[in-house]
Amino acid sequence: MNVRAAGCALAGCALLGAALPAADSQYVLQRYARAIAVAASPKVVIYSYTVSQVGPSNVEQHHRIYRSGLDVRDETLSVDGIPLNRKIVRFSRHPERYGVERFAPRTDAYELLFLGTAKDAHHLDYVYEATPLNRSVNVWIDRVTIDGIRFLPRAVRFHTSGVDAAGSGEIEFGSFGKYWMPITADAQARIKGKPARERIVWSDYRFPVSLPPSTFQAPEPLPQATPTP
Numbered sequence: 451m452n453v454r455a456a457g458c459a460l461a462g463c464a465l466l467g468a469a470l471p472a473a474d475s476q477y478v479l480q481r482y483a484r485a486i487a488v489a490a491s492p493k494v495v496i497y498s499y500t501v502s503q504v505g506p507s508n509v510e511q512h513h514r515i516y517r518s519g520l521d522v523r524d525e526t527l528s529v530d531g532i533p534l535n536r537k538i539v540r541f542s543r544h545p546e547r548y549g550v551e552r553f554a555p556r557t558d559a560y561e562l563l564f565l566g567t568a569k570d571a572h573h574l575d576y577v578y579e580a581t582p583l584n585r586s587v588n589v590w591i592d593r594v595t596i597d598g599i600r601f602l603p604r605a606v607r608f609h610t611s612g613v614d615a616a617g618s619g620e621i622e623f624g625s626f627g628k629y630w631m632p633i634t635a636d637a638q639a640r641i642k643g644k645p646a647r648e649r650i651v652w653s654d655y656r657f658p659v660s661l662p663p664s665t666f667q668a669p670e671p672l673p674q675a676t677p678t679p
Contacts, residue, residue: 470574473598475564478576481601483557489602491549492629494518494661498654505639505646514654520544521666541666548632548652550623553606555580555591562594573598588612602630615641619648626655 495517503509510530516523526538546552555562562578569575576596593607607620617639624633635650 470569470572472567472574473576475576475578478564478596478598478601479557479562479578482596485601486551486554486556489551489554489630491546491551492517492657494658495629496654496656496658496661497631497652499650499652501648501650503646503648505648506641506644516661516665517546518661518666523665539668541668548621548635548650550603550630550632553591553608553621553623554603555594555606559583560591565593567598568595570598570604575604600625600630610639615639617646627657629655629657631655 496515498512498514500512501509511526512528514525514527516525520543522542522544524540524542526534526540528534560583561581563581565577565579567574568577575598578594578596580591580594582590589608589610591606591608593605594603595605596602597604603623605620605622607618609618610616617637619635619637621635622633623630632650632652634652635648637648639646639648
């Protein structure tokens with residue numbers, strides 16, 4: 451084979467490699483159902499997030515979260531881009547609001563219709579239209595993109611409606627070790643007729659084995675000195 455022929459053969463292989471094979475859409479849904487059934491948020495996690503809100507109230511904050519089960523320590527580190535000299539610490543108990551298991555549309559609650567594929571680096575993701583089986587809900591999903599490697603939601607598009615507010619948004623997830631965690635969320639809404647936008651960005655995930663109990667306890671006040679007579 452001469453040099454020109456070899457070059458043509460390599461070019462042909464490259465073109466063939468560029469056409470990524472797509473899996474059957476029903477097979478993807480089967481893998482998705484199995485992946486969602488075992489997906490769970492980490493029991494213990496530390497992460498940072500920034501939240502930006504523009505609308506009736508403007509907010510720009512940077513937080514660090516410590517979670518163990520339902521116990522949450524929320525530290526506000528900066529406000530409006532200005533680091534706080536003394537961080538604000540709040541303690542609470544609640545499930546993870548942005549876990550993938552809370553956003554993933556399940557086939558017993560949604561009809562999923564295959565729309566097509568989307569290239570994601572060196573693999574394909576699978577895009578589905580989601581139609582809720584119960585149309586009386588005020589929060590619903592209309593599209594999900596399923597990752598072609600982990601078969602978990604890469605992106606979920608959602609809508610909300612209520613008496614004083616209605617809006618839409620999208621949340622994106624990604625792989626952090628064995629966990630599938632939120633990366634960004636963007637939402638737009640009208641609240642009492644006024645436009646509002648919100649963006650959340652998560653980062654700096656860590657998954658320690660445990661956290662000391664004192665992480666979730668407010669420090670006791672220092673004893674006051676008794677004045678001498």
